[in-house]
Amino acid sequence: MWWLSELEQRFGKRLRKDEFLKKHTSWHVGGKAAFFAEPINEQEILRLIHMAREKSLSLIVLGGGTNVLVHDKGFEGIVISTKSLRGIKRLGETRFIFEAGVLTSQILSLTRKENLSGWEHMAGIPGTLGGALIGNAGVAGKTVEERVVWVESLERNLSHKKWERDDIKWDYRDSSLAQGNRFILRACLDFRPSTRETVDSSINYYAQKRSNQPSKGFSAGSVFKNISPVEPAGLLLEKYHCKGLSEGNASVSDRHANFIINNGNATSNEIWRLIKRCRDIILENHGKWLDLEVNLIGGPWRQ
Ligand SMILES: Cc1cc2nc3c(=O)[nH]c(=O)nc-3n(C[C@H](O)[C@H](O)[C@H](O)COP(=O)(O)OP(=O)(O)OC[C@H]3O[C@@H](n4cnc5c(N)ncnc54)[C@H](O)[C@@H]3O)c2cc1C
Incomplete structure (x- = not known):
């Protein structure tokens, strides 16, 4: 395969065949990706997308892997990790450009150091900026969206696109950036001048809100989206006795019913069976369908 040796030459150890995705997800489950690449710049991303198109290979982007469930059979295509895309450029007193792979925790450390406010609600939300933008991550009604000036993407036809904040449709744990398989x-994010005391007290406030989250085992945060602000998925799951349910080594957290924990050696299939069980319980008892907050990778996923 000439195309593969060309990629191998260019990427070296940053391109791996049959890479276990469980190594790259916070749930620690998931089979192998046929190819796993860690580009360090835009030229390399372009090369990968171009190659995937030419060879009709499926392609998926992976940030921190903290909001995905990867199938035990893995992914038959190229996984592009943003792990090595962590550039930061300052534009002014309060403005920065962050590459997609910059960790949300890195942004928090930076804004805290610079006495800038507006990112404190992201304390305790793991993952990268790319993943946070795709899912409009946040907590208690505060989301990433509020800090966005613009977003730059690479479309699947290899064109560049610059989105002003208002060009993007932002939703609860969703954004229009998620459609169209773009990279x-x-x-560019903008923050507000503040003081260290204010920033720290705000971080503490949001950290307190997380005190009911499980402290042991591997998870991907909330599994389901809330049906509405007055019907949080976690409370419904608790009301209908889902806490503590288990399938193999996966169990519903007894601290927060919207968290499914891999207690060590769970498989993706065990987590998926538990997801379906919880969903059926809510459908049967409450008549409502819980939408997934986590993203499914690979498959097929049997309903
Ligand atoms: C303990 C814990 C607590 C959590 N608490 C919260 C919370 O309070 N609020 C909240 O909103 N979330 C929470 N999460 C979920 C998760 O942290 C966020 O959704 C996070 O923003 C995901 O970022 P990521 O980089 O890990 O994305 P990934 O899981 O890697 O990817 C998520 C999706 O984004 C896509 N994607 C990622 N990067 C790019 C890119 N550069 N270009 C195109 N597509 C991309 C992926 O293909 C995938 O579809 C929690 C997770 C954990 C483990």
């Missing part, structure tokens, strides 16, 4: 390259 988020970078974003």
